[in-house]
Amino acid sequence: MSESVIEKVDNDGVVRLTITRPKALNALNSDVLSALEAHLVELEAHPDLRAVLITGAGEKSFVAGADITEMREKTPEEARAFASQALRTIKRLEELPVPVVALVNGFCLGGGCELALACDWAVASDNAVFGQPEVLLGVIPGFGGTQRLPRRVGPAMAIDLVTTGRKINAEEALRIGLVNRVMPQAELDAYADELTKQLSGNGPQAVRNAKQAVHDGMDQDLTSALALETSLFALCFAGEEQSEGMSAFVEKRKPNF
């Protein structure tokens, strides 16, 4: 396993992970997945994590899918093990306690789209291309796409994408709610800086509680989910952030979180 397939930069708790396999358009093979999981295990123990950005090296591709060359000869059992490795890794990314932003700078196909679906934010360059083209290869999405895609864009559009395998551009991805923002490619990095500055300038525990309320609530019935929100709201009053945030408002100054 080589960890150099993922480049990590930590800037005051804003961590940028770059998948670096540009010759294969950053396709996810088992080495990349192992390296990503190792980084995520470290991030789970990061004492002052504020936000995570994940992107692909180069200007052409975020991630062009799972590695087809590696998958080609797999038996059903090997395919199951590969999918399980990816699902576990992608769930770790999804469950990081801070906002995770996919910076989609080009092809975002198959397993790449499934990786982006596990992120809280997806910010796409205007040349990005999305799709779940697995049926064109005689398979179906195996990194969570059949489940996270309908939860993100609704079942009708998910069925459209997973049964036709058609590719969509950034504009359509924005319209169906697959991504949050579309930016000219040259402005993507500057926007990422602005977004992470905004996210990391807010009360860190409040941001974590907000993410937890949305994520955990989505898996519950409304009554239980609202009770969860009340608990997490009340919990905000147990730390120092709420007092600082509200005092700053009353004193007409910026809060210092």
Ligand code: HXC
């Ligand atoms: C392995 C890949 C790859 C992939 C691209 N490459 N995608 N290698 N796995 N998913 C490699 C190509 O083989 C080529 O290597 C190099 O990257 C550049 O790609 P080109 O095809 O020459 O580039 P271009 O003509 O610009 O076409 C770009 C593309 C096309 C449209 C993205 O590469 C493509 O369709 N890729 C496959 C996309 C896909 O089907 N993804 C879903 C995979 S299945 P060489 O050595 O020839 O230069 C999946 C399932 C997940 O993700 C669940 C599994 C459990």
